[in-house]
Amino acid sequence: MRLFDADQTSRTGRRDGAVAQGAVRVRPAESGDLAAVIALDAAVTGIEKTDYWYEVFQRYGVRGARQRFFLVAEAAGAIQGFIVGEVRDWEFGSPPCGWVFGLNVRPEARLGGVGTRLLEAICDGFRRAGVAKVRTLLARENTLVLSFFRSQGMMAAPFIPLEMDL
Secondary structure: OOOOHHHEOOOOEEEOOOOOHHOOOOEEEOOHHHHHHHHHHHHHOOOOOHHHHHHHHHHHHHHHOOOEEEEEEEEEOOEEEEEEEEOOHHHHHOOOOOEEEEEEHHHHHOOOOOHHHHHHHHHHHHHHOOOOOOOOOOOOOOOHHHHHHHOOOOOOOOOOOOOOOO
């Protein structure tokens, strides 16, 4: 899967519309950001999940505390991406660790360091919460996100996900 078509790349190798990494500000999500988060998620996944995102914001934005994070990356007056995660304690016998369960960057802003800045910011929050490890879970066919996390130094964890149809 290619991140973008060659005709979208400028002569400098950056995508047209990409933002400079220094211009990105990562901050906690606010209620006014939800429309942009919902639109970004729908554009990338093809599914509009308005109710889901309002519930995520209630849990991780409004009531987010020292162990819950809903962050957005803002640049050029617009939301460029978001990340959501939390510290989970002792699940599956694992000591407390940070879990990232939502990450998305506008396609036009990819390869500009937005995802890296978001991951760094949530990892800083995890460290402040007292954990030393971060994990995520994703579909094996999601090669774009898998490649991103691997580029950030993540590797296979010591757990095996299992499932069954109900």
